[in-house]
Amino acid sequence: MPRYSQERRAAVVAKLLPPQSLSPQEVAEQEGLSLATVYKWRAEARAKGQCLPAANAQGAEQWSSKDRFAAVLETAAMNAEQSAEYCRRRGLYPEQLAAWRGDCEQAGNRSQQARHGEAQVAKTQRARIRELERELSRKNAALAETAALLALSKKGRGDLGGRGVMISATDRRNAVELINEACANGARLEPACALLGLSARTVQRWTREGEVGEDRRPLAERPTPANALTPEEEQAILAVCHRPDFASLPPEQIVARLLDEEHRYIASVSSFYRVLRRHGELAHRGRAKPAKSHPRPTTFHACAPNQVWSWDCTWLPGPVKGLFFYLVMILDLYSRKIVGWEVFHAESAHHASLVIRWAVLAEELIDQPLVLHADNGSPFKGATLLETLHALNITPSYSRPRVSNDNAYSEALFRTCKYVPSYPVNGFDSLEAAQRWVQDFVVWYNTEHRHSAIRFVTPEERHRGEDRAILAQRHALNQAAREAHPERWSGKTRNWEPIEVVSLNPEREPESTPVKITG
Structure with a gap:
């Protein structure tokens, strides 16, 4: 490998400087050197503080910051004449050199402030990155938990029971294996246990001794009560x-x-x-049927008209003692509107079937789902009626035997019917007279009677959906009256909130759920 003298190196580097300003490629071709050697000598010269701008730079404005700083250092100790000579040799203007010197001075003054600002920006960015990483980690964990719980719901046998239920050892082991698998796939213990109807404390107690064993309650030694029979x-x-x-x-x-x-x-x-x-000596004896409990009927909720109907049959007194007519009425639970009625000489499943057909046609409910609740009377459970309900897509619902509260809406309607002032307590002269009176009562009840259970609007107004505007107007008038004379109001104004939901069996669920009116 040839060695070159310092004079040869200086001569080669000088060609990179103005006024020649040759590129390293051109110098390498002229001097017969490799391009790497020229780049190496230029780097060494720059390391010593020499100003060696790139040859392809178009004017001094394209010099790098490092070359500009080197030029400022080289001219720092020169007077004006020497600086002018330097500028001519390097292809610079004195104004450019002065501007570079000013930038260096300002950079020294701003360096601490700039570093502080950059540090604050970097700190903010790092905090933001950590926050995003935590958020990403949370979302990944939530996604993994959702997938694990979904797989657990498909593999598990469902709810294993509630508190105190005895679970076999096989079901315990299967449940623990599925829960462990779900936890290994990213689910938390408590949601995984809840999906199988268990508590996390129960699973921890099962696995406390390493292996899942049998329920020890049947094998527990229980002392004989002190008051037990010998x-x-x-x-x-x-x-x-x-x-x-x-x-x-x-x-x-x-x-x-x-x-x-x-x-x-x-x-x-x-x-x-x-x-x-x-001792097995309590078997049922005798011709009487054994007593049995009747579960409460299914609770149905009405949120709009023509969703749940209730009907019943009552007697109307005839012209002589012991002779009665039979009135069948169908009531819409949501609006309290009488949607169907008729008076007959006798009660039967055939007559009930006629009334329900007429009501469905009048309300235009062909092939629309509907729940029809009745008591356990034979006219409402006959084969003819059940076939009619099936054809009309109506779901029948029945009260418990001898429990009038299960059909309280129809019972309340009949009480209103028989206690109005115009009710003929001495009986009706004929079937036609009874029908005329019931027709007048239905018109009054639907269009004039302000029903207390629906905030004192008429059933017809609620059936048409006009009750909200009426109740909102009442609320506004009460608020205006209270603002005009606040000393006359000790509390809030009257509740004019519309009833949103009406339940068929209020013993099990609240009868209504009001929604507040926005003032």
Whole structure:
């Protein structure tokens, strides 16, 4: 590898400076050097503080900041004549050199302030990056948890029960495996347990000893209550019940006879029943049907007219004592409008079928879903009527036996019907007279009667959807009256909020859910 003297290097570097300002490629071709060697010598010269601008720069305005700073350093100790000579040799104007010197001085003054501003910007950016990373991490975790819970809902068998329910060891193990798999895939323990109807504390108790075991409650040793009957007393109860004179009597009769005839008390009636049940001697006897509980009817909610109807049949007195006419009325629960009615000589499923057909046609509800609630009377459960309801796409609903509250709306309607002043308490002369009176009552009830359960608007107004505007106007008038004489109002104005939801069975759900009027 050839060695070059310092004079040769200086001569080559000088060609890179004005006035020649050759490019490294041109210098390499003229001197027979490699381009890398020329670049290396230029870099060494720049490292020593020499001003070596790029040859392809078009004028001094294209010099780099490093070259400009080097020019300022080279001319720092020169006087005006030397500086002018330097500018001519380097292709500069003194004004450019003065401007560069001023920039360097201002840069020194602003450096601390600029660094502080840059540090603040960088700090803000780092905080923003951390926040975005946390947000991304939260969203990724939420997405993973959603996917894991979705997979768990598909694999699990659903709700395993509530508090206190005994769960088999197999179901426990399956539930724990599915929950562990969901947690490994990103789900939290509490939502995964809740999806299977369990609490996180329950799963932790199951896995506390490492393996999931059986429920130990059936195997627990429970002490005998202090007031429990002794085996001898239980045998005495059975012996008494097995006596021929007591074999056909219930425990109530046996206990009473023992007290009266033998002046003897063995145990209470409830204890007799418990002992007989424990020994399998409490089977139903006799021709009477065994007692059974009737569940409450399904609760239906009406949010608009013609969603839930209620109907019933009542008697109207005839011209002579013991002769009655039968009135069938259908009431819309939401609007309290009587949508169908008729008076007959007798009650039957056929007559009820006619009334429901006429009401559906009058309200134009062909093939529209509807719930029709009735009591357990035979006219409303006949095969003819049930076939009619099926054809009209109507869902039947029935009250519990001897529970009038389950059909309270129709009962309240009949009470209003029979307690209006115009009701003929002495009876109707004929079927036609009863029909005329009921027709007048229906017109009055639907168009004039302000019903208290729907904020004192008429059923017809509520059925047409006009109640909101009427109630809003009442509310505005009350507010204006209160503002005019606030001393006469000790509290809020009257509640004119419209009733939004009406429930069929108010024992299970609130009857109505009002919505506030925006003043």
